[in-house]
Structures are given as structure tokens and as C-alpha cells.
Amino acid sequence: MDTLTELLEFWRLQAGKLGEQTLQHIGLTAAALLLAVLLGVPLGLWLTRRPRWAPAVLGFAGVLQTVPSIALLGFLIPLLGIGATPAIVALLLYSLLPIIRNTVAGIQGVNPAVVEAARGLGLTNGQILRRVELPLALPVLFAGIRTATVIGVGVATLAAYVAAGGLGEFIFGGIALNNPVMILAGALPAAALAVAFDAALAGLQRLSARRLVRVGVGLLVLLPLLGVLYLLPRAGGKLQAGFSPEFVGRADGLPSLQRAYGLRRLPSVVLAPALVYEAARHADVDVIDGYSTDGRIRAYDLQVLRDDRRVFPPYFAAPVVRPTVLRAHPGLLPVLNQLAGQLSDSVMTELNYRVDYLHEPPRAVAEAFLRRRGLWRAPRTLVPGAAVVRLGSKIFAEQYILVEMYAALIRGATDLDVQTKTGLGGTTICFEALRSGAIDMYPEYTGTGLQVLLQPSVATLDSLGGQPAAVFDYVQREFRRRYGLEWLPPLGFNNTYALLMRQRQARELGIGSLSELGRYLGR
Amino acid sequence: MPEILPEPAIRVSGLTKHFGAHAAVHDVSFSLPAGETLVLLGPSGCGKTTLLKMLNRLVEPDAGTVEINGRDVRQQRPEELRRGIGYVIQQVGLLPHYSVADNVAVVPRLLGHAPAAIAARTHELLTRLHLPPERYAARFPHELSGGQQQRVGLARALAADPPIVLLDEPFGALDPVTRARIRREFRELEELRDKTIVLVTHDVAEAFELADRILLLDAGRVQQLGTPRELLFRPATDFVRRFFAAERLQLQMRTLTLKDIRPFLLEPTAFDAWPPETSVHAALEALTDTQAADPLQQLPQPTAPVMRPLMEAFEQALQTEHAWTR
Numbered sequence: 001m002d003t004l005t006e007l008l009e010f011w012r013l014q015a016g017k018l019g020e021q022t023l024q025h026i027g028l029t030a031a032a033l034l035l036a037v038l039l040g041v042p043l044g045l046w047l048t049r050r051p052r053w054a055p056a057v058l059g060f061a062g063v064l065q066t067v068p069s070i071a072l073l074g075f076l077i078p079l080l081g082i083g084a085t086p087a088i089v090a091l092l093l094y095s096l097l098p099i100i101r102n103t104v105a106g107i108q109g110v111n112p113a114v115v116e117a118a119r120g121l122g123l124t125n126g127q128i129l130r131r132v133e134l135p136l137a138l139p140v141l142f143a144g145i146r147t148a149t150v151i152g153v154g155v156a157t158l159a160a161y162v163a164a165g166g167l168g169e170f171i172f173g174g175i176a177l178n179n180p181v182m183i184l185a186g187a188l189p190a191a192a193l194a195v196a197f198d199a200a201l202a203g204l205q206r207l208s209a210r211r212l213v214r215v216g217v218g219l220l221v222l223l224p225l226l227g228v229l230y231l232l233p234r235a236g237g238k239l240q241a242g243f244s245p246e247f248v249g250r251a252d253g254l255p256s257l258q259r260a261y262g263l264r265r266l267p268s269v270v271l272a273p274a275l276v277y278e279a280a281r282h283a284d285v286d287v288i289d290g291y292s293t294d295g296r297i298r299a300y301d302l303q304v305l306r307d308d309r310r311v312f313p314p315y316f317a318a319p320v321v322r323p324t325v326l327r328a329h330p331g332l333l334p335v336l337n338q339l340a341g342q343l344s345d346s347v348m349t350e351l352n353y354r355v356d357y358l359h360e361p362p363r364a365v366a367e368a369f370l371r372r373r374g375l376w377r378a379p380r381t382l383v384p385g386a387a388v389v390r391l392g393s394k395i396f397a398e399q400y401i402l403v404e405m406y407a408a409l410i411r412g413a414t415d416l417d418v419q420t421k422t423g424l425g426g427t428t429i430c431f432e433a434l435r436s437g438a439i440d441m442y443p444e445y446t447g448t449g450l451q452v453l454l455q456p457s458v459a460t461l462d463s464l465g466g467q468p469a470a471v472f473d474y475v476q477r478e479f480r481r482r483y484g485l486e487w488l489p490p491l492g493f494n495n496t497y498a499l500l501m502r503q504r505q506a507r508e509l510g511i512g513s514l515s516e517l518g519r520y521l522g523r
Numbered sequence: 524m525p526e527i528l529p530e531p532a533i534r535v536s537g538l539t540k541h542f543g544a545h546a547a548v549h550d551v552s553f554s555l556p557a558g559e560t561l562v563l564l565g566p567s568g569c570g571k572t573t574l575l576k577m578l579n580r581l582v583e584p585d586a587g588t589v590e591i592n593g594r595d596v597r598q599q600r601p602e603e604l605r606r607g608i609g610y611v612i613q614q615v616g617l618l619p620h621y622s623v624a625d626n627v628a629v630v631p632r633l634l635g636h637a638p639a640a641i642a643a644r645t646h647e648l649l650t651r652l653h654l655p656p657e658r659y660a661a662r663f664p665h666e667l668s669g670g671q672q673q674r675v676g677l678a679r680a681l682a683a684d685p686p687i688v689l690l691d692e693p694f695g696a697l698d699p700v701t702r703a704r705i706r707r708e709f710r711e712l713e714e715l716r717d718k719t720i721v722l723v724t725h726d727v728a729e730a731f732e733l734a735d736r737i738l739l740l741d742a743g744r745v746q747q748l749g750t751p752r753e754l755l756f757r758p759a760t761d762f763v764r765r766f767f768a769a770e771r772l773q774l775q776m777r778t779l780t781l782k783d784i785r786p787f788l789l790e791p792t793a794f795d796a797w798p799p800e801t802s803v804h805a806a807l808e809a810l811t812d813t814q815a816a817d818p819l820q821q822l823p824q825p826t827a828p829v830m831r832p833l834m835e836a837f838e839q840a841l842q843t844e845h846a847w848t849r
Contacts, residue, residue: 117616120581120689121630121679122606135620 006181007188014185017169022189024165028084029152029197030226032091036148037220040096041141044103045129054104061097069094069158070272077162077275082242082284087156087164094155095148102144106137138216139205146201153194157186161272163242163279167193169270176246176273178428178452238521241268242276242285252313252451253289253497260311261518277302286501287517291315293345293398293495295352303503306513312497313461314468315447316490317343317402320479323486325389325440332389333488335413336441338375339405340489348398348493355397362397366404377412386417392430392439393422398495402443427452435483445495449475449487468494530593532557532687532719533578538587540573540743547573549743550587555736557686560720562730565740566766571723574740575689578721579605591687606630609680609688609718613695615672617664623649623675624660630683641682648678651714670701674708681714688715690722694729706732727770731755731777739763752778756844776804779840787836787843796823803837 011018047054064072069090076086110133118132134141160168170186173179204215247253248270257263266287271279276288281300290297292304319336326333343351351369354360370376391406393399400422407418421439424430427448433439450456450464450471456478464470476487499514511517531554540548548570555561563571576582578589580601589596596604617626624645631641649656652674664672673693680688693709694702709715710733724730730737731751739746739754739762746766747759755774758764767774782799785791794806797819809819810830 111614111616111619113612113614113616114618115616116581117610117612117614117676118618118629120579120605120610120612120616122602122604122633123629124602127633132618 003181003184007184010181010185014170018185018189021165021167021169021186022193024159025153025156025167025190025193026226028087028091028156028159028164028166029149029193030223032088032095032156033145033149033152034220034223035088035092036095036099036152037145037223039092040099040144040148041103043096044100044141045107047100047104048107058097058101058104061100064093065097069155070161073158073162073272074274077278081282082163082271082275082279083269084164086162087159087166090158091152091155095152098144098147098151099141100144102140102147103137106140106144107133109140110136142201142205142216146198146205149197149201150194153190153197157190160245160270162275163269163271163284165269169245169248172272173245173249173270176244176426177249178426179249182249239266239286240284241266241287242271242279243268243289244273244276245270246273247289247497250451252311252447256311257499257514260309261514263514263518263521265521280500280502283502286505288500290498290500291398291495292498293348293352293493295349295354295356295397297500298349298353299357301503302500303506303512304498304500305506305511305517307496307498308513308515310466311514313447313450313464313466314471314494315445315496316468316472316492316494317398317443317445318472318490319402319406319441319488320434320444320449321441321486321488322434322437323484326486329387329389329414329416331414332410332416335409336406336488338409339402339491341492342373342375343492345493345495348495351401352397355401362400363404363408366401367408369401370405370408375409379408379411380415382417383415386415388417388419389441390419390421390439392424392433392442393420394426394430394442395423399443402491406441434485443491444487446471446475446487446490447496449479454478454482531555532559532592533561533721534590534593535574535578536588538574538577538589539585540570540577540582541585546743548577548584548740551738551740551743551745552587553738553745553748555719555721557719558717559735560722560733562734562737563721563723563740564727564730564734564737565725565746567725569740570743571725571740572691573743575691575721575723578689579608579610581605606633606683607685607687609683609685611673611676611680611688611690611693613692615664615676615696617672617675617679619664621663622660623654623662623664623667624656626664626675627678627682629679634683636683644682645678648681648714649675651712652678653708654678668701669697670705673697673705677709677712685718687719687721690720692723692725695724695726709733727767727774728777731774739766741766773804775841776807776837777802779803779837779844781806784833784836784840787839789832789835793829793832803833806833 043057047057072090072093073086076089080086080089114136115128115132118128123131156166157168157171159166160172167186167190171183171190174182174184174186243254248268254268269285271285276285276290277294277296277300279285280288280302290302296302297304321336351365354365355362367376389410391403393403403420403422407420410416410418421433424433424442430439430442430444431453434442446468454475456474460474464474472487472490479485479487499517501511506512509520511520533555535554536552538548538551539546551574553561563574565571573582577584578596580596591604591608618629621629627645627648628641631644645660646656649659654671654674659667659671664675667675673696677693694706697705706729722733734751736748736750737754738748741762747754747763749757751774754763755767755778758767779802780799781794781797781801781803784803785794785799788794794801797806801819805819810833812820
């Protein structure tokens with residue numbers, strides 16, 4: 001019951017945020033639902049009059065439904081920016097299919113004899129629609145709205161990825177931080193909302209058709225009111241920040257930064273990690289979190305704000321390996337160590353830039369680098385049944401490049417076969433894959449190993465003092481002791497957290513370091 | 524046949540309707556005097572329903588005209604036209620979310636009649652159609668039997684007292700027992716006495732029972748238009764002859780009446796206590812019914828024995844009809 005206690009404690013501490021997110025969530029869902037009904041029902045009605053179009057329109061709405069929500073948001077960002085608009089549009093698109101389809105099915109399900117009799121009696125088309133078809137189709141139509149609502153409550157969690165708020169902020173923060181309590185803190189209210197909405201609508205559905213018409217009209221009044229919840233004023237400030245969920249939640253992220261630099265008056269929204277750079281580039285936000293070697297820093301003319309008080313711990317990259325693999329293939333270790341110290345911050349940023357921005361394949365970038373350093377050797381011919389080394393990577397460019405480098409080195413210098421498992425969702429997934437033996441190695445960062453995986457006491461952290469060498473030694477020692485995993489020597493670059501601003505704005509405001517940012521906000 | 528009445532209730536001329544290449548109705552013309560019942564008869568797919576629906580513009584013709592009381596139907600908005608014409612279909616098509624009373628009241632409400640008048644009319648019609656309003660007015664269609672639903676359908680068509688009623692196989696979906704009963708009620712219904720009625724059916728016996736005149740259609744073309752007796756004894760085409768072949772004797776017995784055979788009876792006064800328009804068929808039924816349920820048995824019975832003389836007279840009457848035909 002520890003989790004429950006922690007959960008209640010989390011809610012108590014974050015009560016304000018929980019309330020705000022819940023209201024946002026309801027507002028988002030209601031606004032999107034209203035638009036979906038206003039758009040979907042007439043469209044469905046139109047389709048019943050023009051059945052030739054039905055397969056095309058329903059097919060298109062069906063395809064929309066199959067687009068992964070994250071991908072859909074990804075498509076919408078360039079068109080609509082970040083914030084409420086893309087979130088509502090995405091929700092609307094997801095809600096459309098059940099509403100259109102059930103409108104069509106409901107109207108088509110009306111007994112043709114009833115419609116013919118009504119027409120024969122002298123009802124006009126409009127009267128047939130209002131008095132016969134709509135009331136009789138209403139139960140089916142309503143079931144569609146109900147489906148759309150439940151889908152909407154679920155998809156609305158993703159709104160957090162585009163800075164539109166909602167309960168997704170807790171959920172994705174929790175996932176990024178591997179913090180089940182935080183995930184539950186968002187997921188439970190979201191589930192409760194879905195159940196509550198569904199139950200309320202189910203109750204309405206049991207009403208008679210004639211009462212349902214009145215309720216339908218009532219809903220059309222109520223939904224915009226709920227939608228307004230979303231527009232409750234948010235705190236404003238001189239600069240707007242957009243942070244990834246992980247950064248907002250983890251101890252060495254925003255919380256420690258706020259303590260050290262007093263960035264209290266920096267209103268922030270939560271964004272998908274993949275979107276923060278875009279948001280900064282398009283001036284949707286001014287300050288973002290990022291990684292100091294990210295290729296987009298160069299591509300988008302961003303500037304790293306100097307961490308002059310050394311708040312962010314060092315994040316030196318190094319391969320973490322299963323010792324059994326090293327013992328089984330003694331030739332492997334010297335090959336892997338060929339990369340040690342080869343990659344400086346600027347070199348890594350340049351390589352990332354090639355992949356992230358110039359869209360060169362990670363493999364080509366990796367091999368070109370090895371050639372320049374004289375490390376490239378053509379892959380050996382594989383003997384059948386050769387032993388396999390499995391390389392894992394997290395889901396961003398730098399890791400892809402590093403894995404390709406190791407793969408090329410191993411293929412050129414050993415008789416081992418290489419299998420890559422790239423795009424593993426995050427730190428925890430890579431780490432668990434390595435522990436279970438699903439992969440044999442992956443590139444990790446000392447700071448991540450320390451903060452996310454080992455999670456030492458504050459006293460231990462203080463004793464390490466953010467010194468790169470001390471952190472590496474500690475991480476290497478503890479991984480051996482606790483998990484029986486081996487850290488090889490670091491590659492050279494420090495891909496730590498950084499706050500970034502657009503170069504031009506930073507220059508205009510005279511902000512070059514985090515202290516200067518704190519002073520500017522405090523004025 | 525020259526039209527005697529100056530203004531027929533319905534006049535149809537050259538009516539044609541194609542569905543794609545298929546001619547559903549081809550060049551059909553007829554005139555229907557007010558108060559007459561015309562039955563559109565023919566095999567399935569002969570175009571009789573299409574023809575009916577062109578009368579109230581549920582189907583628009585490709586060619587030809589329909590005049591109702593001398594006025595081209597295209598001069599009126601279709602909805603207004605339909606509100607003045609009763610319409611009953613086989614599947615009834617009651618509005619399932621309306622009570623029986625509300626269903627009956629649909630057209631009077633569309634026409635803006637006063638609520639009190641509507642209520643009185645609904646009450647009256649339901650009573651006449653053997654649906655006591657205090658029991659049935661508040662019920663919903665799904666709570667009624669098929670026969671009851673069709674009665675409500677009929678009440679709905681008659682609610683605004685339209686001079687013309689169109690019926691599309693109104694008894695087609697009912698079981699034989701219910702069908703016979705409702706048909707009898709229909710025939711005897713006061714409300715329908717002076718209406719102009721067009722009724723579609725593929726049931727020959729039904730057509731003979733209800734029709735003043737029958738329009739027999741095949742493949743969208745008129746095969747013959749005339750009284751049941753004309754179609755039976757003076758078929759215009761081979762199709763007409765073949766169409767009635769299977770039920771010929773039955774139809775002859777239903778068509779010839781006591782009046783027709785009276786000259787051939789040995790004792791012409793034998794059946795004088797019975798109505799002269801009683802068909803031979805009905806007379807035979809009354810004579811052979813041991814249950815004594817037939818209303819004819821309430822009247823003074825002919826002096827026995829009569830069966831054999833009746834059959835002989837029937838045979839001679841038939842021969843006379845056929846001789847006349849040739």
C-alpha cells in the first residue's frame with residue numbers, strides 16, 4: 001500500500017495542478033466533441049443523401065483513426081503550431097469516425113417503410129428528417145457520440161505532448177521518469193473521467209427518443225461551457241518555457257534548476273521531447289530544455305545557456321556491456337575501446353546535425369566518421385552460425401549513430417555478427433533489455449545511470465559534487481556491484497541537460513547564462 | 524369506352540416510367556370516376572406499385588400526366604398533394620416513436636386542424652376500426668398485432684377525410700384469417716363508402732372481392748381495364764385468360780350472383796329471401812355451413828332440396844355467358 005500512500009501524498013502536494021489538468025482535460029474533450037458533433041452529424045446526414053460518397057468519406061475517416069496519435073500530432077504541428085489548436089483538431093479527427101459512421105448507420109437503420117409512409121402522408125424532407133429519421137436514429141447516433149467521448153478522453157492525454165495540458169502531463173512525466181506513482185496520478189483521474197462520461201451518456205441513452213432530443217439540445221449548450229474550462233487564464237510571464245515531461249519531473253532537471261537560479265517566474269508548458277526544438281524554432285516558446293550535443297542546436301540557431309553554477313550533472317556517454325559477452329569474445333573489448341575519447345562535444349553535435357537536420361542516414365554518418373579517424377575496415381565475410389552481438393539504442397539520433405559506429409567496428413575487426421535493436425523507448429527499456437540479456441550493450445550516459453537508474457541519496461550526490469570522473473567511477477562501481485554490468489571508458493563528449501534559447505533573442509536580451517536568465521526574469 | 528361522368532376523380536394519360544432501360548410502366552391511361560374502386564392487378568414486378576406511386580408523386584413519371592379532380596398534380600407541391608390523398612402501404616410504416624393516437628393525428632396536424640377536432644376525429648376513427656381508444660390510443664405500434672397495426676394505418680390514411688385513398692397491398696402482410704377479416708371490415712367501412720380508391724394487389728380473389736373495375740397490368744402495359752365480370756368472361760388478351768385460369772371456377776362462382784342464375788332455376792323463387800347480389804359462392808357456403816355462422820342463415824332458408832338446382836342453374840348461366848362472349 002506504499003504506492004497508494006505515495007499517490008495520495010502526490011495528489012495532496014500537486015492538488016492545484018491536478019485540478020487544473022482535470023479541468024483542462026474535460027475542456028479539451030468537450031470542445032473537440034462539440035466540434036466533432038457539429039461537423040460529423042451533418043456530414044453523416046449528407047452521406048445518407050449522397051450514398052455514393054459514403055465509402056470514400058468513411059474510408060478517409062477510418063484511415064485517420066488508424067494514424068497513431070503521436071504521428072497525427074506530428075503532422076499537425078507544422079500546420080497549426082503547438083498548444084490547444086492541434087490538440088483539439090487531433091481529438092476532433094479521432095472523434096469524427098464513430099460519429100459519422102453511427103449517424104449514417106442510424107439513419108440507414110430507420111425502417112424504409114416508415115420513411116416511405118411518412119413521405120406518402122405528406123411530410124416534407126425536412127419534417128421527415130426532424131420528426132422521423134433523427135429521433136429514430138438517435139440511439140445509434142448517441143452510441144457513436146459515446147464512443148467518440150471515450151476515445152476523446154483517452155486521446156486527450158496526448159495533448160500534453162503539444163503543450164495543450166491535460167492529465168497527460170502527469171502520465172508522460174511519470175513514464176519519462178519511470179515513476180509509477182506519477183503515471184497513476186494522471187492515469188487514474190483520466191480513467192475515472194472516461195468512466196464517468198460513459199456512464200453519464202449511457203444514462204442519457206436509456207431515455208426515450210423524444211427526451212433524447214431535448215438532452216441533445218442541452219448537450220449542445222453544455223459542451224461549449226465545458227470547453228470554456230480549457231480557456232481558463234494561465235499565468236503569463238516575460239518568457240514562455242516549453243519543457244519535456246522528463247525534465248519537469250526529474251530531480252536534476254527543472255526542480256534543481258529553479259532552486260539554484262530562482263527561475264520562479266518562468267511559466268512553462270509541457271511538450272513532447274521531439275517537439276521542444278520545433279516549438280522554440282517557431283517561437284511558440286522561448287526557453288526549452290535540450291541536450292548539449294543535439295544537432296538541432298546548430299540547425300535552428302539555438303544557444304545553450306551556460307550552466308555557470310554547475311547544476312546539471314555530467315552526462316558522459318559510454319557503452320554499458322554485459323561482461324559475459326566480453327568474456328566469451330576476448331577480441332571484442334579492444335575493438336569497443338577504439339572509440340574511447342574520440343568524440344568531443346562539437347564533433348558529436350556536428351554528427352547529430354547531419355542526421356537530425358540534413359537527414360543523412362546514421363549509418364553513413366557513422367562510417368564517414370570512422371574513415372576520417374582511420375578506424376574504418378570493410379566488414380569481414382561471415383561464417384554461417386557466427387556468434388551474434390546485439391546492440392541496443394534509445395530512440396534518438398545520437399544513439400543511432402553510436403550504435404552504427406560500434407556495429408561497423410565489430411564487423412570490420414571481428415568474426416562476430418551484429419544485430420541492432422534501435423529505437424528502444426527509453427532509459428528504463430534499454431536498461432531492462434540489457435539486464436535480461438535481450439541486448440548485449442547500449443550507449444548510456446553517466447548522469448542517467450546515476451540519477452535514473454541508481455538513484456543515490458542526496459548525501460552521496462553531494463559527495464560526488466558533479467565531478468565527471470567521480471561520477472563515472474561511482475556509476476561503474478555500483479553497476480558492477482548491483483547489476484553485474486560493465487561501463488567501458490567514456491567516448492569523450494558530455495551530453496548534459498541544457499536550457500536553450502533562440503540565439504537572436506538571447507543576444508537581444510543579453511542572456512548568455514542561466515544566472516543571467518534568472519536575473520532577467522526576476523527584474 | 525366513352526366517359527359518361529363530366530369530371531373523373533383521377534385521370535391518367537400516357538403515363539410512362541423507366542428505371543434504366545427497363546420500362547416499369549408504359550403508356551398507361553385510365554379515368555376513375557369519383558367513388559369508384561379501381562384495383563391495379565398483375566404479377567409481381569408488373570409496375571402496379573410504380574403506377575400507384577405516380578399518382579401521389581412518390582415517383583415522378585418520365586412521360587404522361589396525372590390529373591386529380593381535373594388538376595395536373597404537377598401544379599401542386601408534392602407534400603400538399605399527398606396531404607389530400609390517403610396512403611396505406613403493406614408494411615404499414617407506423618411511426619414507431621409515436622403513440623397510436625399521434626400516428627393517426629399526423630396529417631390533421633400537418634394541415635393545422637384544431638387539437639380538439641383532431642382528438643374527436645381520432646377517437647371516432649379508432650372506434651370505427653374496432654380499436655377502442657381508451658385501450659389503444661396511448662399504445663405504441665410495437666404493442667399491436669399486425670392486423671391492429673394495419674387498422675391504425677388505415678385510420679391514419681383516413682384521418683383528414685381525403686376524397687381519394689391509395690392502398691399498396693394493404694392486406695399483403697397479414698395471415699389468411701386476419702386478412703379475410705380485415706378485408707371484410709374494409710369493405711363494410713362506412714368511411715370508405717364514397718371514397719375514390721385505388722388499390723394494388725396481386726391477389727386475384729381480393730381484386731374480385733373489392734373492385735368496381737380492375738386494371739390488369741403485365742410488364743408495365745395495360746392488358747385489360749374493366750369490371751371483374753368483363754375480365755373473366757371477355758378476356759381481351761391471352762394473358763388475361765391465362766392469368767385467371769388457375770382460379771377460374773372459384774372466380775366464376777364469386778362473380779355470378781343469385782340474380783344471374785335466377786332465370787335458370789326450376790323454382791325461380793327459391794332464393795328470393797336472400798339478397799339478389801349474393802354470389803353463387805356465398806350461397807353455397809351458407810347452404811353447406813354446419814356452424815350456422817353465416818349471416819345468410821339468419822334469413823328464411825330456401826325450401827329443400829336446392830343444391831342441385833343451384834348448380835344446374837349456375838352451369839346454364841355460365842354457358843350463356845360463354846355463348847355471349849363468342
